[in-house]
Amino acid sequence: MKQMNRYIDSMFGHQDDLLEKVLLSITENGMPSISVSPSSGKLLSMLISITGAKNVLEIGALGGYSGICLARGFGSEGNLTSLELEGKYAQLAHSNLSKAGFGDQVSYRVGPALESLEKLVGEGNRFDFFFIDADKGNYENYLKYCIELAEPGALIVADNVLARGSVADPAVESKHSTEIMKKFNETVAVHPQLESILIPIGDGVTVSKVRNK
Numbered sequence: 001m002k003q004m005n006r007y008i009d010s011m012f013g014h015q016d017d018l019l020e021k022v023l024l025s026i027t028e029n030g031m032p033s034i035s036v037s038p039s040s041g042k043l044l045s046m047l048i049s050i051t052g053a054k055n056v057l058e059i060g061a062l063g064g065y066s067g068i069c070l071a072r073g074f075g076s077e078g079n080l081t082s083l084e085l086e087g088k089y090a091q092l093a094h095s096n097l098s099k100a101g102f103g104d105q106v107s108y109r110v111g112p113a114l115e116s117l118e119k120l121v122g123e124g125n126r127f128d129f130f131f132i133d134a135d136k137g138n139y140e141n142y143l144k145y146c147i148e149l150a151e152p153g154a155l156i157v158a159d160n161v162l163a164r165g166s167v168a169d170p171a172v173e174s175k176h177s178t179e180i181m182k183k184f185n186e187t188v189a190v191h192p193q194l195e196s197i198l199i200p201i202g203d204g205v206t207v208s209k210v211r212n213k
Helices: 002-012 017-028 038-051 065-077 087-099 113-122 136-149 178-190
Strands: 055-059 079-084 106-110 127-132 150-159 194-199 205-210
Touching (some): 017 065, 038 127, 055 065, 065 079, 065 087, 065 127, 079 113, 106 113, 113 136, 127 136, 136 150, 136 178, 178 205
Parallel strands (some): 055 079, 055 127, 079 106
Antiparallel strands (some): 194 205
């Protein structure tokens, strides 16, 4: 899996100086190096560009790498709402999004994501694209809220669904998230409100389209 990802990234996921500096800022601030892979980031940009999504919700900001990829998809015409547990992470993410030219198009809600999602529902918000990349134990809860907040035809993308290959290959050592991701993948695969596929780039992403309600 690692060898395949290295090949995909080398062919299609070329980094630019800005994204390299974002990764460096994450390391310099003592944050975990768990940003999406270059090819996964490119996929996010392409999906938003292809679908024309303009109102994007991100669950898990970290240092802003995925946020920049999302924003590049909608350019000057969209908006990103990003949920982040840690205030210092959100602050760095906003700084990096500002350097990328998207500072005025992104807003951060700091605190437990489930609380922020409940508020977004109460405020009557709607989104046409979602990216889930936060604590794995709540993926199914996040999914439920995303469906509730979704415009008809919205896309919901979730990262790390292969758990480094352990969901499919018994020879790979299980992670704490292996069984969680197996259950999540099973949920999106048969969910009556979703049409879904798993794409094996990075650590695996599921792409789900919300059926018209």
